[in-house]
Every structure is written in structure tokens, then in C-alpha cells.
Amino acid sequence: MPQPAVQLINVTKQFGQVVAVDNISLDIEDGEFFSLLGPSGCGKTTTLRMIAGLEVTTMGQILIHGKPMHQTPSFKRPVNTVFQNYALFPHMTIEKNVAFGLEMRGVPKEEIGAQVREALEMVQLPQMAKRRPRQLSGGQQQRIALARALVNRPEVLLLDEPLGALDLKLRKAMQLELKALQSQVGITFVYVTHDQEEALTMSDRIAVMDQGLILQVGAPREIYERPSCRFVADFIGETNFMDGRVTGVDGSNVTVEVDGEVAILATSETPVSVGQEVTVAIRPEKFVLGGVGRVRGRIREVIYIGTDWRYIIQLTSRSEVVARQQNLDPVHSASLRPGEEIGLSWEPYQAMVLTE
Amino acid sequence: MITGTKREKAPRIISRAVTTPMIRIGGWSLSVYALLFYLFLYGPIIILIVYSFNDSRFPTQWAGFSLRWYERLFNNRAMGAALRNSLIVTTSSTLISTVIGTMISVAMERYRFKGKTPLDAMLFLPIIIPDIAMAIMLVAFFGLAHMRLGFVTIIISHVAFNISFVAIVVRARLAAIDPRLEEAAADLYANEWQAFWRITFPLLLPGILGGALLAFTLSLDDYVITFFTSGPGSTTLPLRIYGMVKTGITPEVNAISSLMLLASLGLVVLSLWLQGKGE
Amino acid sequence: MLREAQTRRERLVLRVLLVPTLFWLIIFFMVPLLVIFVYSFMTRQVPVGIDFPLHLGNYIRFADILYIKIFWRSFVIALLTTAICLLMGYPLAFWMSRQPAKVRNTLLLLLMIPFWTNFVVRTYALKFFLFRQGIMNNVLTGIGLIDEPLLVMYTPTAVVIGLVYGWVVEMILPLYACMADLDNSLLEAAQDLYASRFKVFWRVILPLTLPGIAAGSILVFVPALGAYITPDLLGGSKTAMIGNIIADQFGASADWAFGSALSFVLMAIMLVGTLLYFRILRGDSSV
Numbered sequence: 001m002p003q004p005a006v007q008l009i010n011v012t013k014q015f016g017q018v019v020a021v022d023n024i025s026l027d028i029e030d031g032e033f034f035s036l037l038g039p040s041g042c043g044k045t046t047t048l049r050m051i052a053g054l055e056v057t058t059m060g061q062i063l064i065h066g067k068p069m070h071q072t073p074s075f076k077r078p079v080n081t082v083f084q085n086y087a088l089f090p091h092m093t094i095e096k097n098v099a100f101g102l103e104m105r106g107v108p109k110e111e112i113g114a115q116v117r118e119a120l121e122m123v124q125l126p127q128m129a130k131r132r133p134r135q136l137s138g139g140q141q142q143r144i145a146l147a148r149a150l151v152n153r154p155e156v157l158l159l160d161e162p163l164g165a166l167d168l169k170l171r172k173a174m175q176l177e178l179k180a181l182q183s184q185v186g187i188t189f190v191y192v193t194h195d196q197e198e199a200l201t202m203s204d205r206i207a208v209m210d211q212g213l214i215l216q217v218g219a220p221r222e223i224y225e226r227p228s229c230r231f232v233a234d235f236i237g238e239t240n241f242m243d244g245r246v247t248g249v250d251g252s253n254v255t256v257e258v259d260g261e262v263a264i265l266a267t268s269e270t271p272v273s274v275g276q277e278v279t280v281a282i283r284p285e286k287f288v289l290g291g292v293g294r295v296r297g298r299i300r301e302v303i304y305i306g307t308d309w310r311y312i313i314q315l316t317s318r319s320e321v322v323a324r325q326q327n328l329d330p331v332h333s334a335s336l337r338p339g340e341e342i343g344l345s346w347e348p349y350q351a352m353v354l355t356e
Numbered sequence: 357m358i359t360g361t362k363r364e365k366a367p368r369i370i371s372r373a374v375t376t377p378m379i380r381i382g383g384w385s386l387s388v389y390a391l392l393f394y395l396f397l398y399g400p401i402i403i404l405i406v407y408s409f410n411d412s413r414f415p416t417q418w419a420g421f422s423l424r425w426y427e428r429l430f431n432n433r434a435m436g437a438a439l440r441n442s443l444i445v446t447t448s449s450t451l452i453s454t455v456i457g458t459m460i461s462v463a464m465e466r467y468r469f470k471g472k473t474p475l476d477a478m479l480f481l482p483i484i485i486p487d488i489a490m491a492i493m494l495v496a497f498f499g500l501a502h503m504r505l506g507f508v509t510i511i512i513s514h515v516a517f518n519i520s521f522v523a524i525v526v527r528a529r530l531a532a533i534d535p536r537l538e539e540a541a542a543d544l545y546a547n548e549w550q551a552f553w554r555i556t557f558p559l560l561l562p563g564i565l566g567g568a569l570l571a572f573t574l575s576l577d578d579y580v581i582t583f584f585t586s587g588p589g590s591t592t593l594p595l596r597i598y599g600m601v602k603t604g605i606t607p608e609v610n611a612i613s614s615l616m617l618l619a620s621l622g623l624v625v626l627s628l629w630l631q632g633k634g635e
Numbered sequence: 636m637l638r639e640a641q642t643r644r645e646r647l648v649l650r651v652l653l654v655p656t657l658f659w660l661i662i663f664f665m666v667p668l669l670v671i672f673v674y675s676f677m678t679r680q681v682p683v684g685i686d687f688p689l690h691l692g693n694y695i696r697f698a699d700i701l702y703i704k705i706f707w708r709s710f711v712i713a714l715l716t717t718a719i720c721l722l723m724g725y726p727l728a729f730w731m732s733r734q735p736a737k738v739r740n741t742l743l744l745l746l747m748i749p750f751w752t753n754f755v756v757r758t759y760a761l762k763f764f765l766f767r768q769g770i771m772n773n774v775l776t777g778i779g780l781i782d783e784p785l786l787v788m789y790t791p792t793a794v795v796i797g798l799v800y801g802w803v804v805e806m807i808l809p810l811y812a813c814m815a816d817l818d819n820s821l822l823e824a825a826q827d828l829y830a831s832r833f834k835v836f837w838r839v840i841l842p843l844t845l846p847g848i849a850a851g852s853i854l855v856f857v858p859a860l861g862a863y864i865t866p867d868l869l870g871g872s873k874t875a876m877i878g879n880i881i882a883d884q885f886g887a888s889a890d891w892a893f894g895s896a897l898s899f900v901l902m903a904i905m906l907v908g909t910l911l912y913f914r915i916l917r918g919d920s921s922v
Contacts, residue, residue, distance in 0.1 A: 015639075052543055053542075054539050055641070056641040056642060073642065073644070074539075074543055075542045075543070075547050075551075076545070079543075080544065081539075081540070083536050084536075085534070085536065087534065087536040087539065087540035088540075089555055090559070091559055100544050100546070100554075101544035104541075104544055104546045105545045148544070149543075149544075152544070152545070386729070389726055389727070389730070390726075390730045390731070393723065393727050394745060396800075397745075397746075397749055397800075397804075398745075399764065400757075400760040400761050400763065400764040400800075401749065401757070401760050403760070403770050404760040404763050404764075407763070455655075456655040456656055456659060457656075459651075459652045459653075459655060459656065460652065460655075460656040463649055463652035463653050463656075465637075466637065466638065467637060467638060467639070467640055467652075468637040468638065468639050469639075469649060475653075475657075478660050478661075478664070478665065481664065481668075484857065484905060484906075484909050485902060486857075486861025486878065486902070486905065487863060487878075488861055488878040488881050488882055488898070489671075489881070489901060491882075492882070492884075492894055492895070492898055493667035493670060493671045494667050495885060496667060496670050496885075497663070497666060497667035497670050512663050513663070515659060515663075516659060516664050519656055519659060535638075548644070548645075576753070577754055579754070580863050580882075584882075584885065594753060594755050597753075597755055597756065598755050598864075598868075601759045602867075602868065605763060609759060610763070613753075613756040613759055616752070617752055617753075620751045620752045620753065621748060623751055624744070624748050624751045627751075628744065
């Protein structure tokens, strides 16, 4: 069994009275693209900075390839960071920026030149060697920051929202590029982001964080399809939540009565008992509209968003759900109008029972 | 920023874009007034310089162009000694206060620590306290400590007021440097020492030089504190000029004053150049 | 972004950074301040020196009409200086702030040059201009405006002129900074709303530049009140200000105790002034 690249054991970070990271434990496997995902202030960046050695842990242990890092200052750790605003040294040329880490480690001068060139070629910017950071575009600076970190062949590369400052199109292109680069170099990436789509696109595994806690760790599909709690289901993608009471349990199949009006068939990962208050979560795209359906509702609003149609459907006197249908057949979809009654159906395993 | 004494000369070039068409309030009369104002500011200085080239012994009778007062100045031994003393005091106090002021700036701009607010207040005091009060408290202290008045006491006093001024300039510059750059250096295997000299220092250099320049000017400018803390043999240039001015008006004072003006003009140009470099 | 010194190493670095300043300012600033504070309650020794017991006598001496007069004179001179600087500086700052950017920078530079010049030299330049056979009198009698030379030197007038000359730039800089922030569209909006020129000034410009006026006034008033060089060189013995009296106590009069008490009163006045300044600044940010 290989050593995890990064291991956090009961790590806590306090700033004065504020607990930024609250007793988290985590294994990040070697060669993995691992994302820390969460809203701002959830502790993801602090976690990353502790791995980098830029913050000292208040409690707990951080190990990199099995070696405890407690006594190791930032400049001796086998990790490198791509900072949020790149933090390129403005008074040095691109070449000097990339060479900085190698120089500090005492790599012989002859080797530095070759390695720098190689790193710049890897990010496809060899012609920028003599320029200054401010002469480069945001996307180019981002690549240089990447080259400056990767040229040191770190055991782990830490990325703190590296694409945050780029515009949407460039960000999408860079996501794919980063992913490709990661599988090419085979280095473990720990990636901090608040953008759920970005995390889903790039990661092998994701840890969702909120208020200093890790709520769920898993592959993108697991996180999306089987969120462990309401926060995760809500933070990642769009979800309909319906609060209700369990009326029947048959193995993992559960019947939940919502608002005392409609019965919803759902699946529960954890055992529940009759009478328990639970929340049922269904993603909008999982609904099938038309026919008799499992339940019936009345269309309140129809919204056209190009790739999809969105319908806001009144399910009970109190609950509304959003359903999403791909825009495959414009004629058919357009025939659904506000005020119409319609049947909704779904596969029971698509409706998740959440107990917290 | 507040200034309280003549020592406050921190560079403060403020330029903001006002590009929209001018509104005419006052119009012509204001422009004429502005001209008169600058005349008021520069008139006495220009007259002073012109008369430093006057061949006459009497200050207001123009007797033709001459360099005799400058010649006399260069042969004036006491003046030479005063210049030397001034350079000793100014250079040492500038060096010491620049190093100390830069160190405290890094502490204040990069760290959070207990007792920071009182320290900030203490740094602020030498700026607002009147020269005369600072002068007498230092001379009282030196007397009590049985320290002989001379170069050492002058330099100590100049450093005591200059640390604060250096800190103002350096801190302003340091605040504009992203602390992430230092973290990036640490992340790239540079220890604190290497990170400071390779990253922070080069970026901070214009600020440090600006602070040093301010300290130099203030130290060279100071009369009141130097007068009280100096002893025999440590008379500086402002002290000697002051003595001459007190006793009367001579063309020689005009000459030395003109040279001082030239020197400060050089310092202004230097400080502007540094500011330009800093941006 | 400030950080806590987290490791032992960092705490050491922080200590090294702090110690020289703490040492210097405590030993050579705070302790001397304390010394004269204690001195101000002590008793003068004849001919020179100072001794116990402690008493309030030095402060009570202010009641003497002589010192009340000097304080009052210093106060009036400083106030007059501030008012004249404001009247002179305000229109200039406004005019400057409405010039094109390039011109403005040159104008600022022209303000900075005298400002960086040795104060003694500048005061001397003024003396050279003002004295009995000076250029001013030559020109004025030359064009027949006056018959007899004006005897300005060694009068309170000379001191006020000297202080204005020395400090007017301090008034202009904060005023200018304030006015450069003043958006032209505000003035245009006011005019658009039927305000006359005077009303634009009274209702819009003046209230918006109040913080600049406050800052500039303090920057002039405080050093003017503590002036030493200007009254000494231009005023002569009959127009001595507080600063000169304090200096005298540590010179010819050799009454350190009284000199210390005088200094403390002076510093107290300035502290009040400075606190007032910050109060006004804070008031401004909340508006």
C-alpha cells in the first residue's frame, strides 16, 4: 500500500478565537488531482497554507509522503504553490522568476538554464523569457506561475484558486489544460476553489468544506449523485429540497410524505424509521415530465435558457420544484404552458433522503 | 498624515486626474493671483541669490557682478569646519535612522503583536512635538546622564526624530508591496534572510532611499535641536549661518544661503526621481 | 495582510526588528520626556541647577501677567498666521486643482522646492527682503508709494509675515489634496440646479473642503505656536513667543523647572489641537 502524498491528521487552525479549520483528517493519494471545494471562509485556503507551511497548525499533524512536517518551515517543504494572484516577482524577468526556486536550492547554474527553458516550453511561453511579469496577460502570468512552481518538481503542487482572476472562456480552456498537464507530469495536485463546476471538471476527488469542517470526500460523481448532506447537495449543482415525514420503509426504498399531501418515493443511504422528519433532494434534470407521473403538479412558469427549458411546478399547496428538460424538441417543449397540469416521474434512486 | 514641525517634509506629490472641462470660478483674477503668490514665494529667494553675486559690501547697492563672496566663503575656515560637521552629523544620523526606521517599518507593516498601538503612538510623538520642547528635554536628559554635548549627542537627537519620519515613508511603500511575494519566495525555498534581500529589499529600495533622503534633509535643516545638543567644536552649518544672520546682513550669508538652496534643489530632484522609479 | 509571529524563529525576527526602535525611542525620547515632566514640578537652584521638593509653583507662575501676555501674544500670532495662510492658500489650492494634470504637477513641484529648503535660509531671505534698506523699501520709495522706509523688521508684523512665508505651503497641500478629489461634475450639477457662483462655493465647495481646511489649519497653527526661529530672527526681543521664553529658561535665565513647565503647557495645547484634527478627520469619513 503506497503512502498517501499528503496526510492531515486531526488538523486544527485557530486565529485568536476564530476556528478556521476544525479538526480535519484527510488522505490525499499520490498522483491524485484533489480539490478542496467550499464557499469563501470555509477554511480551504487555510488548509492549503498549512500544507505549504505558510501557516502553523494549532493542533494536529501534517505528513507529506509519510514525513511529519511539523518542524519543517515553508522553505524546506517539498511542495510548491501557485498563488491566487500568481505573486510573480515584479522586479525580475520571467526567466529569473522561474529560476528562483532552483537557485535557492543551489542547483548548478548550467542545469538551471535548461530546466527553465523546459518549464517555459511546457507552458508554451518560451518566447517570454526576457519579459517582466507586468508585460504579460493574466492568462500568461498564470502559466508562468505554474511553470515557476513545477520547475522544482515538487512532491505536491498546491494551487490556490489559480484561475479566479481569469475571464470565463479562458478559465474553461485553462481547466482542461491544467488537467492535461497534471496527468502529463504525474504530480499530486491539491487545488483550492469555490467554483463547483471547476472542481467537478478537473478533480479525481473532491473534499467539500464548510465552516472549517470537511463534509464529504469523494469522486465528482459521488459528490454530485450522492451528497451526504443538505449543504453539499445545495452547494454543488441545483437541487430541489422537500421536507417531509417518512411513512414507509422497504430496505433502502423509502416513502416520504411531503406537506401531508403527496407521497414521494426515494432512496436512503442511511437507515431511517417511520415517522422520522427528513429532506428529499431531487436534481431538476432527473424529472421526467408528461404522462400520468408519480405525482402531479401545475406549471407555474416556463423559462427558456437555450440549452434547456426550466419549469417551475407547483407540487403541493406549499412546495414548488424546478424541473429541467434538455431542449431536444422545441415544438414539444414549447407546448407546455403555465397553468397546465402535468405528471412528474423519476427513478426512486434519483431522489435522495437526507437526514441532516 | 499630520505634520507638526518644520521637520515634516515627507514627499507628498498628489496628482489626480481632473479631466472634465474646467468650471470657471474666478477665472482670470485667480490666475493673476496665483502668479502673485508664486512671486511672493520665490521673490525673496531670487533676490537673495542675485545679491550673492553683488560686488558691493553694502547689501542693497548693486555694484556689478562678482564672485568675491563665494571666494571668501571657500577660504573661510570656520565655514569649512561647519560644513564638515554638518556632513558628519547628517550622514551618521541618516544611516542609523534609515536602518532602524526600515526595521520598525517591516515589523509594523508585516506583523501583528501586542503593544503595537502604543508603539504606533510613540512613533508619532516625535513628529508632532515642537522642536523647542524636544530640544530642551534632550538637553535636560543629557545633563542628567552626564553626557558631554557634542557630535554624539547631536546624532542621538537627530536619530530620535528621524526614525519616525523614515518609518512614515518606508511604511507607505511597504504597504504597497504584496506580502504574498514574500510567501512565494518562502515557498520557493528562500529562507527569511534570502527572501528579504532578494524580494522585499529590491522592491522597497525606492522607499528606503526616499526615507533616507527625508532624514538627510531634516537633519541638514535642523537648527533648534542641534543648537541645544551641540557642544564646542560641533557647530553645524545651520548653526553658523544662524549666528551670522543674527549679527547682521552680509553678502557672505547670501552666498552660503544660495549654495544651500542649490543643494536642496538637488535633493528635491533626487526625491522626485526616486518617486518616479518607485512607481 | 498582517501575520502573527507563529514560530520561535519568527518571534526572534520580530524581536530583532523591534528592539532598536524601542531602545532609541524609550531611552532618548520617552525618558527625556519624563525627565522634564518631573523637572516641571521641581525647584530651581541658584545660580544653576534643580532640586526637590516637588510642587506646583512652576505652573502657578503662569498667572503672572508677563507670561499670560506672552502666551496670549503667541496665540494671537499663531491664529493670525493660520487665518492668513488659509485666505492665501485656499484660492491658490483651488486654482491649482483645476489646472491640467501636467501643469498641476509642475505647480506642486514649485511649491515643494522652498519647502525642502533650509528654514533658516528661507527666513534670512525674507529678512533680506524686509529690512530697512531692503529691496521692498527701495522699490516702494522708488515708485513713490511711500516717503519713509517701512520699519517692518523686529515687529510682530514681521513675525507673522515670516510664519506665513514659512508655513503657507503646509496649508496648501492638504487643501489641494481635498480639492483634487472634488469632482467637476458636482460643481456642474450645482450650477445646473440654478446655484449662482457664490452659492456653488458656499453650499458645495466649502463644505466639501472642510476636512482640508481643518488639516491645513492644524498643520500651520501647531508649528506657528511653537515657533522659535522666526520670532528670534525677525521679531527681536520685544516680540518673543513661548518658544523663545522656553529656550531662555534653558539658556540665560537658567530656570529649568519653569522651562519644563512651559514646555508641558505648550505640548498640551498642541496635543489638544492634534486630537481635534483627528476628531474632524474621523467626522469626515463618517459623512
